[in-house]
Every structure is written in C-alpha cells, then in structure tokens.
Amino acid sequence: MVATPDFGGTTYDESEPLTGSDKALGLVDFSVFPHLDREDGIPATPLAEIEAWAAGLSVQAYVIDDHTAIKVVDGNVEVVTEGRWKLLTP
Numbered sequence: 001m002v003a004t005p006d007f008g009g010t011t012y013d014e015s016e017p018l019t020g021s022d023k024a025l026g027l028v029d030f031s032v033f034p035h036l037d038r039e040d041g042i043p044a045t046p047l048a049e050i051e052a053w054a055a056g057l058s059v060q061a062y063v064i065d066d067h068t069a070i071k072v073v074d075g076n077v078e079v080v081t082e083g084r085w086k087l088l089t090p
Helices: 047-054
Strands: 030-033 060-064 068-073 076-081 085-088
Touching: 030 047, 047 060, 047 085, 060 068, 060 076
Parallel strands: 030 060
Antiparallel strands: 060 085, 068 076
C-alpha cells in the first residue's frame, strides 16, 4: 500500500515523512490507494488528485474503495469487489 505523510494538508501522525517509494516492499509490482469514495466522514481525495499522484509512479496503481480487495496468488492479480475501483498505469 502507498501512504503519504501529507495529502490535503494534514498528516496521519507525527512520524517521519515517508520516502515516497512505490516499491511495495518488493512483494508485488503495483501500488494501492485505498479508501476511494470514503464513507467514514473524512473528506475523500478527488479522483483527479489521485490520478495526478499515480502519474508519478513507476508501477501501476489500484485505486480501491472500502468494499474492494486485491488478491494475489502466484503473481496473478484479482480484484475482488462489490464496490468501485480503478487501475491507473504510469
């Protein structure tokens, strides 16, 4: 999963800023932006901003809502969803 220390002017905690790497710990060759169309009262990040973020990645990115999961078995990626998702390529 990709996290950002400052998206929309706020930080999640007081930790050190992240490196901005899109390497996903070397386990998969994609990044994930979670919480598309948030339903928890926190303002959602507009899709245009997410697409601008993904344009700077060297790997594809799955943008998923809270009703979506990504299953990877033997390198095969499957999106499991009852919600909304989008695949963004660099």
